[in-house]
Amino acid sequence: MRTYTLHPERDALAGEAYGLExxxxxxxxxSWPAFAFGPLWFFFHRLWLAGLGVLVLLAGVALGGRLLGLTPVAASIIxxxxxxxxxxxxxxxxxxxxxRVGQPVRDAVIAASTEEAEMKASARWLEGAPPARPSSAPSGGLAVPPSDLAIGMFPFSETRR
Incomplete structure (x- = not known):
């Protein structure tokens, strides 16, 4: 199972098919294609700034390896x-x-394939209900008072000895 994020335009309204298109x-x-093709994968997806950054990173690594006098094996490993x-x-x-260009994450779905993710995301989007968001209240419906909460793996604070 894989997680997929949905990125509609900022002004798209849930329930409208145009926003989903x-x-x-x-x-x-x-991403195996990004691993294999590097900057070309970014340019194919029209991610110009990220592709340019990856291209500069790869050129910098190659130039740094050449200036440091690395062996071909070490340069290949890097x-x-x-x-x-x-x-x-x-x-x-x-x-x-x-x-950055105005299409923030609006929903996330878990699916076994891209087709299943598209069906789940479009069904939730066309349903019109906004995705569940955590409440902004600090204790947000917790049965335990905030003073008894602890950060980490332990749900309650320990008593002093």
């Missing part, structure tokens, strides 16, 4: 590690770019 669905996780980093961060850079 222009939305982007971004899968979370490692290039492989940078490509793995690009594959890991490609979907995050894609979400950042969409948020």
């Amino acid at each position: 222009r939305a982007h669905l971004v899968p979370d996780g490692f 290039a492989l590690l940078v490509s793995i980093l690009i594959g890991l961060e490609a979907s995050s850079l894609r979400r950042w770019t969409y948020a």
Whole structure:
């Protein structure tokens, strides 16, 4: 199962099909095409600033390796590690770019395939109900008073000895 985020335009209203037609669905996780093709993958998805940044990063790594006098094996290992980093961060850079141009994350769905994610996201979008958001109240319906809450794995604070 994979998580997919829905990025409609900022002024799109839930329940309208027009807003859904222009939305982007971004899968979370490692991107093999971004790993293999680097900046070309970003340019294909019209992510110009991110693609330019990746291109500068790869050129800087190559130039730095040349200036440091690294052996070809060491340079290849570093290039492989940078490509793995690009594959890991490609979907995050894609979400950042969409948020920057006015298409923030409005919903997230969990699905086994892209088709299933599209069906779930479109059904929720066309339903018209806004996605569930956490309440802004500090104790937001908790049965435990805020003074008894603890951060981390322990739900209640310990008593002093």
